Amino acid sequence: MNEFKKMWRHDRWVLPFLREQKGGVIGSVLLSFGTIFAAAALMFVSGFLISRAAQRPSNILLIYVPIVLTRGFGIARPVFRYVERLVSHNWVLRIVSLARQRLYQSAASTASSIRSRLQTGQVLSLLADDLDQLQNLYLRTLFPIGAGIMLYLGSSIGIGVLNWHFMLVWILVLAFILILVPIFSFKMNRAKVQDQKELQSQLYTEATDAILGMQDWVLSGRQADLVKEQGRVMTALAGVKYKAMRFGWWRDFTIQGATVILMVLVLIWSDQQFKTDFIAINYIAAFTLAIIPLVDTFLSVNQGVGEASFYEDSITRLNDLPPVKPAESAIKLPTDSTIHFDQVSFAYPGDDKTVIKDLSFAVQPGEKLALLGRSGAGKTTILKLLAGDVVPSSGQVTIGDVAPSDLNDQLSEVVSVLDQHTYLFDTTILNNIRMGNVKATDEQVKTAVKQAGLADLIESLPDGYQTMMLEAGQRFSGGERQRVALARVLLQDAPIVVLDEPTVSLDPKTEYEVLNQMFSALADRTIVWVTHHLTGINRVDQIAFLKGGHFELTGTPTELYQDSPYFRELLALDQF
């Protein structure tokens, strides 16, 4: 319960929106209350009408008001409900727009530009799902609770006017239905919901294991094991879900039972209150029948509160995002693009393993450096240090005389990145390429496209530069995508270009062609190139082999070829 309170205290994703966008909240809750009120009033008035009519008043005018009211409430209820649903959905979607923007900004302020595929792709779509969850939190939990509170207060005051003794009884019974049972059901559900979520994610893992690992299940002849093992989580999940449902059924049963008691109490009270008066006696029917529609609200409040713990993870995850930082003021760009690593060591926070150990090197403007090494050797970390995604634990990384991490948003004016995950956006080819420099003229774009070797392809498309990427994406091969990225980088015109295994998924022939195009087009830039084998290696000035966070072998291609048997052994693999 404490963590629950803490969650709300630091909440930045639910309550602030409620406060900022009060109008819609109040409107939705009022309309939702109006719906219940009209439903109860319809039964109230029609009960009174029939009861009064049965006394056979001499003139129809004596029951004219109830007749009109009956029709009025009959129309009011659906109308209220209709407007309420429109208003609340509209409000929630507006909140989602704001939340999406904020989510994006928060993610953008921390995203790294080097190899963050896991971080971004999955986590962000998870967060996007969380926002969708929030819609349900508002619609299914918070608004019904608001309406429930209004019903509680409104009805208590109304009865209090007539009889404050009975008001106390009313308050007590409703406290059971609207406070005690919901809190109890929240507490009971919370652990179950956690179990359920846990099992649900296990189920996904298992299903993924079954489907993606199917080849191994079949070839190993273990199909029977698959069916057996798969059953466990599903059975456990079905069990937990069943328990939660059963709890819900009995909770609803309890609420219904409490409602019967409420009706009996109303009967007793109204009998005493109204029995003596010829006209007032008709209120017995009115009050008793009016209770029936209230059950809907009782149930929806309980259901909403019971479900509330489903949203906890989502809210916690969103609240754990860093707050959006205001954009930092501009700093002077370096005039010189020499890269300096000066006795740099680096370890990821909370990890005692040093990834980079006392590394020093310099890359002069226009120089081309190739980085090789096994996975985990530190290649990516060097790029991250260079792009300012991380800062050294000790030592210094500088471009000119500025630390890359100080450049913030202006980094893209100094360093371009071209990796294997070139993302093509769902807009025209022209727009995609122009993203490299939004101020570029059509001529500049065309020049870049030509240099990237894409001109023929684009001109062959019926809509040319205006072809939508989604359509073209299917026609674009891996090599062509990388050429689009190259065109962007050319437009971006930063003095340093980081190539992060840009051709790893291409076939050898395309790989060679694309690399050639890159090195020719980027001849005047500094290039730091992480590569996994030696195709195109003769285009660089320096090669460095990384092992355990430092350079184990460095030299020009020719030097290494002459001096290092190891390099020749590797080359033999590529050169067979």
Next chain:
Amino acid sequence: MFDRRLFDLPKIKGTLFILMILTGIQALAIVAQSIFLAAVIVDLWSRHAFATVLPSLAGFALAFMLRQLLVVFKNTLMSHFAGKAVENFRVQLLEKYAAMGAPLITKYGTGHAVTSLVAGLDNTKNYFQLLLIKMFDLSIIPWIVLIAITYFNWIQGLFLLLIFPVIIIFFIILGLAAQKKADDEYANFKNLNNRFVDGLRGLPTLKQLGLANAYGREIYTISEDYRKTTMRTLRIAITSTFALDFFTTLSIAVLAVFLGLDLLNGKTILFPALSILVLAPEYFLPLRNFADDYHATLDGKNALTDVMAVLNRPEPTDTKLLNLDTWRSDSQLTLKDLDFYYEDEDQPTLADISFQVAGYQRVAIVGESGSGKSTLLNLLAGFLMPNDDEVIAVNQEILPHLDQEDWQKQYFYMPQSPYLFHDTLRNNLVFYTPGVDDDVLKEAIQQAGLKDLVDSLPDGLDTVVGEGGRQLSGGQSQRVALARMLLDPSRRVLLFDEPTAHLDIETELDLKKSMAPVFDQHLVFFATHRLHWLNQMDYVLVLRHGHLVEQGKPAELLAKPDSQLNSLRSELQQGLIHE
């Protein structure tokens, strides 16, 4: 309205019979509850002492609670039924997927297969559980309630009977309009949603281009467009529920007014009138409940259709033709004029492939990307079927394809990225040989070059790897597969599909040193464009555009300057240092 497929579920008839009885009792309880309540109110209205109404009051409370109890019973009954039905489907689905095998699953989409197993079955369960109850409620309760109302006053009964189809027609017409609107806007929805996801997925790229912050405003604009589109559709969808709501509520109001007038004119008395007033909402309630969950029902229906579609997919036949204990040094495999087309292509992916291998030969399959290497390997593994029968023979036994149980026991398949299960490293290693000796396992770990990794893990072999566990690098995954291979010496045929192409060159060199000794005493097929592996091979098949353009001993072919192998070689090694 009733889904005929439901009749095929086990025990459906008995369950539905019980459900019918329970619903019938519930309907009677509803009638009783309403009449008792009316009686109580009428008695009090007639100024009887409160004590005299106690029996009726007790009757009301009992009938009311009985009704609620039946709700719980019905839910329990159907939940158990749905649970069992879906468990059956789950087993059938898994068996089906196992029978289909990985390539067929890939063809239909792995994501789809995972969703079918999880969300699909869940929706199906909801469908069984909710739909049947609501349908039975709708087909029993209103009519028993209507009989009671008609008994009290046939004109009111007739009115309610006639209004029922009117409500349904309006609901359907508006529902269809909403559906049409939703369909019309579907492209728009998808587009807007894509653009939002685009912004998130492309964030690293935006960051690299220095556009990350500018895109924030774009996100808001897209979301607002999304809201407007959604509201346009929602307005109609909500109108459909509004129609239902409006007619039912107004019917009750009209009914009340008419009852009032009848009472005023002395045509009826309070007790029947009040009973009708209390019963009227119950008459409409099942319809409203049914409509509320209508869309969830549709999801369930589609999910069931999906599941059934998977279960009805064809399975490979003739998988037990081959009779082979062990691949021996004198065993033979022959392919003669094999052609292969992918379903939707008119050019053959492989054409006229003929070769014969025997015993423990080491065969390289080389060619450029797209030349048909992987397809040939998949045919050899039995994952794909040749277009004609009788083009494959094992030891002179002619077979339609190699999806043979006895063949699958002979070979080990090493893909580009071996799949690691979300399980301990140990269980991943012994996947093909559960229960293998620890000493044997240690030996295999050593040979596969995994010892350093195992030693570096705090939990050693008990470390959980795979999805959500510790991530292993590409080279390490290959080594796990290699260890699996070493642990199962009974498999004498090894199939490799580009195992090192995507690794960095140093890892490739390391792995080659561990892998090459395994080839001994095995029939090896090794598909690759990394020609250095030819040193380890004693036969090579050169593929070009789906044709087998050359076959022979690597050394002999390399010695001929104009051989196809040499021409492939010169194409693949551009851009390297030359003397």
